Amino acid sequence: MNEQIEAYAKRLKLSWIRENYHTVEAEGQQEYLLKLFEREVENREERKTNLLLKQAQLPKTGNQPFQWEHIQIPQGIDRTTVLNGDFTNEKENLILYGGVGTGKTYLATLVSLNAIHRFGSQIKFYTVASLVNKLIDANKQGTLSKLMKQIEKLDLLVLDELGYIPLHKEGAELLFQVISMCYENKSIIITTNLQFGQWNHVFGDPILTEAVIDRLIHHSHLLLFTGDSFRYKESLLHE
Template sequence: MTELMRETDKQLKDMAERLRLCMLRDNMSELMNMATERRLSPRELLMFLFNKEIEQREVNRIRLTTMGAHFPRLCSLESFDVNAQPALEPGLLRELSRMEWLETAENVIFVGPPGVGKTHLAIGLGRRAIELGYSVRFFTAANLIAVLSKAKQDGSLVHKINQLQKFKLLIIDELGYLPFDAESAALLFQLISKRYESRSTIVTSNRPPSEWGLVFGDPTAATAILDRLLHHCTPVVIQGDSYRLREGVKQQKIT
């Protein structure tokens, strides 16, 4: 590389820095060499460089948004073993994966015993939503109630509910594993009511909705919450063997 080329690359990097084109700034020489090898025309060169910058920004956006969603682990819809749950209709999963229900503020409820993949599917749909540009936040039901209870105690409940309202998709995992008192049910009702017909919510539960009155200890609150969740909703019942138990059996056979 000649001294003139080095100086030109430095100037280009400085310009990219001023324009906040980080991908171009950090990879200027490599990208220019690739463009030269491909003998790109001026228009093709611009298209090539801009596409590289956009691709990197999209990767960064997905990474940061995924971190902000606070998923307990990373799961994808593609890695879900549909064959292991024959009662689950593959066509329904394909329909949900198109995420059209987010635009109409519809909800999804996954119901089934522990270990059948409810959380896996909820996270998978959450990640698909992020890829499409939507904001997502994940909570276990217990953690969500703890957050709302703390906000109520310090006088910031309205602010906290408004914050959670901004997420296009809210995932509430493991509803039904621990009982809630009347105050917790009231807090959850306020949040669900705020999001009603404006934002989507995914709920996973080991109990069918008919038993949610037992979860909340207040049939009235349970009915009010269910009315809003189920009004525009796709319920998905998963019946089958536990993934965790099946993997445990496999490991025992191997050893």
């Protein structure tokens, strides 16, 4: 009989039940069945979350609470809506602007974690440099449309560190394609050390830059990170 149970559970893709049904204790039939279903669903959700986390490729973070003291939030959004990732349901964007070590990457990562846990969002974290390299590579290999489709499936695209490296023409155009595709379809978080006025230096072409900013700014919230570097503060603490 055990073999049959396992075979049926396998056909029904009840993998937790298949492996664990004999360990569940209950008062009666109904309670037993309820426990089986509960654990199967829990286990499935856990596996789904783990897969989403793996796919997102978020940077490792500490677990200190996020400090908002030196962050200016515009009207129309609040800390909770930002941190919980609620803005992604409206397909809105965040632009996190400020100096090094002020928490931009940390906030983008925390938002991503929350959106995965709360909504089961599909997210991918890239540095701008790594995405652009990947796009150029894919273009060479003839797999650009495949990569674009992968990005199109996401709920949230994180582009970290816009501004550290100027892009070549091809890279800038491909990045523009990605941003255009996301426009009004999904959320983007961009972290940057450059004001919009300087984005020219990244995209290299004023018309392209204007088109990028035009797409982004439409449904975006610009957060200003005005604090001192936490890295610096932390290194002082550890001296």
